[in-house]
Amino acid sequence: MTAAERVAPATPLAPGQKVEPLLSELSRPGAPSHQLPALDVPPAEDWSSQLLRTELPLPELGELDTVRHFTHLAQRNFSIDSNFYPLGSCTMKYNPRVNEDVARLPGIAHIHPLQPDETVQGALRIMFEMQQLLADITGFAAATLQPAAGAQGELAGMLMMRAYHLDRGDTHRRKVLVPDSAHGTNPATAAMAGFVTVSIPSDGNGDIDLRKLEAELDDTVVGLMLTNPNTLGLFEKQLREVTAAVHRVGGLVYGDGANLNAILGVVKPAEMGFDCLHINVHKTFSTPHGSGGPGAGPVVVSKALEPFLPAPMVVQRADGSFALDFDRPKSIGRLKGFQGHFGILARGYTYIRMHGGEGLRRLSETAVLNANFLRALLKDDYDLAYDRSCMHEFVLSGRRQKTAYGVRTLDIAKRLLDFGIHPPTIYFPLIVDEAIMIEPTETESRATLEQFAAVMQQIAHECAETPDVVRESPRFQVVGRLDEVTAARKPILRWPRGNFGQSVT
Amino acid sequence: MLGTIGIERVDELFADVPADVRYPDLHLPPALAEMEASKHLASLAAQNISVREWPCFIGGGAYNHYAPSAVGHIMGQPQFYTAYTPYQPEVSQGTLQASFEFQSLVCDLLGLDVANDSVYDGASAVGEAVLMAQRLTRRERVVLAGSVHPQWRQVVQSYVAARDVAVATANVRNDGETLSEPRLLDLVDEHTACVVVQQPDVFGHVRDFNGLADAVHERGALLIITTADATSLGVLKTPGDWGADIATAEGQSLGLPLQFGGPWAGLMACKPEYVRQLPGRISGQTTDHEGRRGFVLTLQAREQHIRREKATSNICTSQTLLAIGITAYLSLMGPSGLREVARQSHAKAVYAADRIAALDGYRILTPRPFYNEFLIATPLLGPAMRHHLVGSKILGGVPFLHHEAGFENTLLLAFTEQNTRAEIDLLVAALAEVAA
Numbered sequence: 001m002t003a004a005e006r007v008a009p010a011t012p013l014a015p016g017q018k019v020e021p022l023l024s025e026l027s028r029p030g031a032p033s034h035q036l037p038a039l040d041v042p043p044a045e046d047w048s049s050q051l052l053r054t055e056l057p058l059p060e061l062g063e064l065d066t067v068r069h070f071t072h073l074a075q076r077n078f079s080i081d082s083n084f085y086p087l088g089s090c091t092m093k094y095n096p097r098v099n100e101d102v103a104r105l106p107g108i109a110h111i112h113p114l115q116p117d118e119t120v121q122g123a124l125r126i127m128f129e130m131q132q133l134l135a136d137i138t139g140f141a142a143a144t145l146q147p148a149a150g151a152q153g154e155l156a157g158m159l160m161m162r163a164y165h166l167d168r169g170d171t172h173r174r175k176v177l178v179p180d181s182a183h184g185t186n187p188a189t190a191a192m193a194g195f196v197t198v199s200i201p202s203d204g205n206g207d208i209d210l211r212k213l214e215a216e217l218d219d220t221v222v223g224l225m226l227t228n229p230n231t232l233g234l235f236e237k238q239l240r241e242v243t244a245a246v247h248r249v250g251g252l253v254y255g256d257g258a259n260l261n262a263i264l265g266v267v268k269p270a271e272m273g274f275d276c277l278h279i280n281v282h283k284t285f286s287t288p289h290g291s292g293g294p295g296a297g298p299v300v301v302s303k304a305l306e307p308f309l310p311a312p313m314v315v316q317r318a319d320g321s322f323a324l325d326f327d328r329p330k331s332i333g334r335l336k337g338f339q340g341h342f343g344i345l346a347r348g349y350t351y352i353r354m355h356g357g358e359g360l361r362r363l364s365e366t367a368v369l370n371a372n373f374l375r376a377l378l379k380d381d382y383d384l385a386y387d388r389s390c391m392h393e394f395v396l397s398g399r400r401q402k403t404a405y406g407v408r409t410l411d412i413a414k415r416l417l418d419f420g421i422h423p424p425t426i427y428f429p430l431i432v433d434e435a436i437m438i439e440p441t442e443t444e445s446r447a448t449l450e451q452f453a454a455v456m457q458q459i460a461h462e463c464a465e466t467p468d469v470v471r472e473s474p475r476f477q478v479v480g481r482l483d484e485v486t487a488a489r490k491p492i493l494r495w496p497r498g499n500f501g502q503s504v505t
Numbered sequence: 506m507l508g509t510i511g512i513e514r515v516d517e518l519f520a521d522v523p524a525d526v527r528y529p530d531l532h533l534p535p536a537l538a539e540m541e542a543s544k545h546l547a548s549l550a551a552q553n554i555s556v557r558e559w560p561c562f563i564g565g566g567a568y569n570h571y572a573p574s575a576v577g578h579i580m581g582q583p584q585f586y587t588a589y590t591p592y593q594p595e596v597s598q599g600t601l602q603a604s605f606e607f608q609s610l611v612c613d614l615l616g617l618d619v620a621n622d623s624v625y626d627g628a629s630a631v632g633e634a635v636l637m638a639q640r641l642t643r644r645e646r647v648v649l650a651g652s653v654h655p656q657w658r659q660v661v662q663s664y665v666a667a668r669d670v671a672v673a674t675a676n677v678r679n680d681g682e683t684l685s686e687p688r689l690l691d692l693v694d695e696h697t698a699c700v701v702v703q704q705p706d707v708f709g710h711v712r713d714f715n716g717l718a719d720a721v722h723e724r725g726a727l728l729i730i731t732t733a734d735a736t737s738l739g740v741l742k743t744p745g746d747w748g749a750d751i752a753t754a755e756g757q758s759l760g761l762p763l764q765f766g767g768p769w770a771g772l773m774a775c776k777p778e779y780v781r782q783l784p785g786r787i788s789g790q791t792t793d794h795e796g797r798r799g800f801v802l803t804l805q806a807r808e809q810h811i812r813r814e815k816a817t818s819n820i821c822t823s824q825t826l827l828a829i830g831i832t833a834y835l836s837l838m839g840p841s842g843l844r845e846v847a848r849q850s851h852a853k854a855v856y857a858a859d860r861i862a863a864l865d866g867y868r869i870l871t872p873r874p875f876y877n878e879f880l881i882a883t884p885l886l887g888p889a890m891r892h893h894l895v896g897s898k899i900l901g902g903v904p905f906l907h908h909e910a911g912f913e914n915t916l917l918l919a920f921t922e923q924n925t926r927a928e929i930d931l932l933v934a935a936l937a938e939v940a941a
Contacts, residue, residue: 036922047711048874078596095587098543109764115554118895120765184821291585354537377509495609
């Protein structure tokens with residue numbers, strides 16, 4: 001028996017298993033709602049009817065049916081807790097439960113962002129120490145915890161780079177250089193910050209093409225946005241030459257920290273010429289990804305960029321107390337209504353404190369070891385995008401399966417679902433044909449990696465021998481492949497207005 | 506594993522890292538065992554006063570409403586919180602259907618027919634709405650009511666900063682008796698993309714926007730209405746009713762813990778004709794090959810992973826877990842529950858205002874009607890007032906604009922269904938003591 005046969009769940013749905021109704025369809029008029037205590041002050045309706053709404057179309061279910069509905073929905077998801085989830089670039093590592101307990105402590109979960117400083121000293125201390133921990137791990141001078149997610153961190157970084165140039169009277173810089181392997185957020189952020197993006201091609205080794213980069217460098221360059229390790233899972237070989245070249249024309253280097261999980265305690269980005277970097281706390285420091293969010297995207301910066309950090313910052317006063325400091329005259333201002341995703345930061349803080357410096361380095365080494373192990377197990381059955389040792393993730397290409405057997409990478413991904421495995425990231429980076437981007441993370445056991453490799457090998461054989469099995473997958477999920485074209489052409493984006501207690505299917 | 510890879514030591518895998526900076530010293534505190542970390546964090550948490558310990562009258566964009574227990578348990582389902590973006594719809598139907606339900610509820614609450622699966626928070630929702638209006642009108646200028654939350658206005662400034670856009674703000678004035686705001690329409694010109702107003706406004710005043718949308722549209726601009734305390738939508742006319750083109754709200758009040766500022770969720774809805782300029786993730790209904798209903802991420806040609814520098818926004822994550830919490834909250838409350846939250850919050854505020862108005866040295870500055878929040882003139886500077894209230898073990902109010910002329914001696918007070926009459930009486934007594 002192969003490992004693949006051992007892991008295949010192969011549990012078809014019971015015949016007749018239904019679609020889960022929508023909340024609107026489950027609604028029963030008059031169902032008991034959550035009860036408040038009786039009003040203990042005189043009732044007041046201190047407004048005229050022209051200010052009031054005439055109808056409030058919400059479903060009525062009561063607690064049990066609401067809980068059951070969401071339990072059914074949850075059961076329709078793959079998740080880290082239920083499935084291996086090697087989604088490249090997303091760092092789907094296990095989320096330690098103690099972090100969840102911490103986030104639910106009343107002194108963490110139930111404090112108001114506008115409370116007086118003297119009533120939130122513990123929270124401010126967590127934030128102050130988190131600023132220091134992140135700065136130390138990455139080698140930078142200072143950190144802001146305000147950005148909501150990596151993309152907002154990028155915006156903070158671009159706005160700070162803009163402010164830096166303007167502060168020096170350097171008003172003609174408009175060009176942001178972005179490698180063609182970059183996440184889509186990089187060019188989108190540069191555009192949002194009012195800049196023009198120039199795409200820089202990668203060379204045959206998967207590194208940024210230094211000569212083509214140099215051809216674009218002039219005094220109109222704001223800076224370079226660079227992910228390192230890059231999205232191909234490769235550590236840029238000429239990194240210091242790249243950052244030095246950008247600096248020579250007065251540009252700055254923005255680091256996309258999406259792949260920081262590979263280099264904790266291995267190297268500090270600031271020591272390789274980066275001027276600022278965002279950190280995806282939900283990836284590197286293992287806070288739950290929440291079906292797509294929330295994240296947290298702190299940004300660490302060099303001394304030169306520190307004056308431009310968003311306000312407020314958390315500071316320690318001479319008497320040892322902690323405070324929010326709004327007095328930052330050169331600040332780019334504010335990106336969040338309040339001081340950031342504290343609930344996420346408290347989890348990340350706990351995670352860092354439980355690892356310490358040595359533990360962080362060990363986790364990065366294990367992440368890189370696991371990725372290279374898988375890469376070695378899979379390199380005969382699939383094409384490698386680049387044949388060199390990888391960091392925490394690597395990219396395969398399904399081009400052989402596509403050309404020889406007419407099986408696309410999308411089909412391979414769907415076939416993995418039949419084995420209870422969440423597929424890797426596919427069709428990204430854009431520069432690899434039929435890309436399959438695999439990030440196992442450090443939290444998976446050798447046995448899980450071997451099972452996954454066995455499944456991937458079996459699918460490679462199926463592509464050659466029984467390609468229809470792959471093309472017609474998945475077979476065992478609550479729905480089959482969905483019609484995305486019609487979804488986009490004739491969008492249905494909400495349930496029918498006012499249609500409660502009736503099925504529309 | 507090393508043998509399979511063909512190396513002898515793990516550090517060989519890091520050969521591409523420049524040797525002189527490889528393996529730096531980290532100056533982190535020593536690692537803690539789970540038991541130690543757990544105790545350490547509990548001790549830090551204990552240095553904070555939670556809104557469960559002391560009566561809380563702080564609002565200003567975040568409100569201490571009650572969340573039924575089931576909300577937290579639903580958000581705590583591991584198959585929601587340890588999943589990621591539903592890239593593979595066949596194994597993400599739970600998330601996608603919940604998002605579809607959330608969008609439907611946001612549409613109904615805000616009175617518009619299209620919504621996304623949330624953005625970061627109420628503040629960034631306004632920023633995104635302004636950028637959206639600029640794209641739709643191909644105009645740049647922005648007119649902000651001064652009665653929009655000041656911190657949200659700062660976020661809008663950051664979102665448009667790079668475009669050197671003129672942002673005109675109609676600053677609110679306090680003449681000592683009441684608040685007044687200059688006529689917004691006087692600031693609207695032929696370059697204006699949008700007018701942004703808040704309902705209830707940041708001082709808690711429930712505004713009458715009758716005629717505003719028409720006047721804004723006549724000038725070729727769009728109307729954006731934003732809401733800080735979304736429970737007010739349980740009773741108040743919707744942004745759609747007022748003729749808003751884009752509506753946004755902070756979702757925190759709808760069952761999400763305060764968490765010292767987040768994570769929460771920004772709600773965002775618009776008229777259907779504007780959907781292709783709406784930023785963020787959207788779930789849409791479709792069918793599979795056997796005709797079964799299912800849900801997918803749709804209209805992705807707006808988003809950064811497809812459009813890169815031409816995308817509607819750089820946003821990549823959404824606040825899906827929080828959106829699931831809000832969906833659960835609204836389902837548990839139903840129409841009668843949400844209406845009751847709004848009515849009680851309002852009644853408590855009116856009770857408090859009547860008492861405070863009767864005290865020497867205080868005046869209610871927010872015009873009536875207000876929802877659950879109002880600004881008061883105080884005998885001492887705002888921060889000093891707040892400090893005194895801490896002495897009485899009350900988390901009392903926000904000295905929001907105290908650095909602006911005319912607002913030095915003011916405090917913003919907020920009330921929810923959680924504030925008992927006894928708590929309010931305690932607040933009134935503490936205020937009386939300060940005045941004495």
